[in-house]
Amino acid sequence: MKKDILFQWDKSCDKAFKSIKSYLMKPLVLVALVPRRHLILYVAAQERSVEILLAQKNDEGKENALYSLSRTMMPNELKYSPIEKLCLALIFSVQKLKHYFPSHSIHLVSKANPLKYVIAKPVLSDKLARWTTVRTPTQATPDALVYGVETVIPLEQQIPSLRIAIQEGLTEEENARIRLEELEALDEKRLEAQQRLKCYQARLSRAFNKKVRLRSFQVGDLVLAVRRPIITTHRTGNKFLPKWAGPYVVKEAYTNGAYKLVAEDGLRISPINWNFLKRYYA
Numbered sequence: 001m002k003k004d005i006l007f008q009w010d011k012s013c014d015k016a017f018k019s020i021k022s023y024l025m026k027p028l029v030l031v032a033l034v035p036r037r038h039l040i041l042y043v044a045a046q047e048r049s050v051e052i053l054l055a056q057k058n059d060e061g062k063e064n065a066l067y068s069l070s071r072t073m074m075p076n077e078l079k080y081s082p083i084e085k086l087c088l089a090l091i092f093s094v095q096k097l098k099h100y101f102p103s104h105s106i107h108l109v110s111k112a113n114p115l116k117y118v119i120a121k122p123v124l125s126d127k128l129a130r131w132t133t134v135r136t137p138t139q140a141t142p143d144a145l146v147y148g149v150e151t152v153i154p155l156e157q158q159i160p161s162l163r164i165a166i167q168e169g170l171t172e173e174e175n176a177r178i179r180l181e182e183l184e185a186l187d188e189k190r191l192e193a194q195q196r197l198k199c200y201q202a203r204l205s206r207a208f209n210k211k212v213r214l215r216s217f218q219v220g221d222l223v224l225a226v227r228r229p230i231i232t233t234h235r236t237g238n239k240f241l242p243k244w245a246g247p248y249v250v251k252e253a254y255t256n257g258a259y260k261l262v263a264e265d266g267l268r269i270s271p272i273n274w275n276f277l278k279r280y281y282a
Contacts (some may be wrong), residue, residue, distance in 0.1 A: 031056075031064040038105040039066070043093060045085035048073055052093040054100065069096055086110065215274050217259060222247040222280040225261065225272055247280040 034056060040063065042053040054067040069092070073080075077088060094101070217223055224246035248261035248269060259277065261269040 030066060030068070031058075033066055033100075034058075035103075038107055039100060040107045040109060041093060041097075043086065043089040043108065043110045045082065045089045048078060050085065050089035050092055052089060052097070054093075054097055067097060067100075069093075214257075215277065215279070217250050217253065217274070217277065217279070219250050219253055221250045222282060223250060223259070223261065223277045224248070224280045225269070226276045244278070247282075 037056055040055045040057070042055065044051045049070055049072045051070040052068070053065060055063045055065050057063050071092065073085070073088070077085070080088065100106075224244040225248060227241065227243055227245040246263075248263055250259050251262045251268070252260040254260075254271065257274045258271040259274065260271050263269065
């Protein structure tokens with residue numbers, strides 16, 4: 001509605017006004033709990049908050065709200081995945097409504113489907129990938145080294161694999177026997193993973209050392225040194241300055257690859273290792 005525009009109140013406007021008035025005169029209010037009648041718990045996880053609503057059906061089959069709570073997430077909780085946020089909402093409901101749970105049956109309602117969320121991802125989430133991916137150094141998954149058994153990914157629940165088919169055909173006694181054998185072999189599996197890790201580190205060290213060239217300097221040579229944090233006496237706050245400071249003069253050379261430097265103004269620098277130095281060409 002504007003000042004210069006003609007407005008006419010018609011029947012549709014009157015109908016909308018009456019419906020709004022009727023709605024405001026009958027607000028939704030919380031009702032009392034009916035004993036020995038099952039409850040309905042609604043949980044929802046938004047981007048920055050979690051909400052829960054406890055409801056119960058009346059004699060007419062209509063749901064009435066009993067309790068409603070919500071809270072904003074902490075800064076660290078904002079980084080949670082949607083599944084973790086939903087679990088956070090469940091924990092929040094258990095903490096706040098725990099006095100309702102022992103004496104009533106709870107029907108949980110949530111639009112989120114964690115299993116569908118994970119499977120629908122074209123690439124597994126980072127955490128799930130870390131749990132189920134074989135590491136190159138150890139040639140084993142983290143869960144296999146910690147628990148002695150591989151993790152069952154959600155996809156194997158939808159498309160049964162050979163492992164799942166074998167497990168479903170086992171009896172409880174056979175499953176317990178196989179699990180005990182896996183736990184007994186866990187120490188040996190960890191030792192094998194440790195040996196693979198050492199071999200992997202040795203290969204990396206050899207590959208790196210092939211490309212490393214030892215730099216040696218003589219007394220009197222001009223060199224440049226890494227500005228920070230090695231050169232603690234020359235602190236600067238400008239991030240656009242070069243990373244190398246100098247030139248410095250080699251005052252003394254040690255047998256372990258360290259050098260004592262002297263600046264042009266006569267300021268002595270603490271001994272610095274050779275890998276933080278490079279030759280200066282005037």
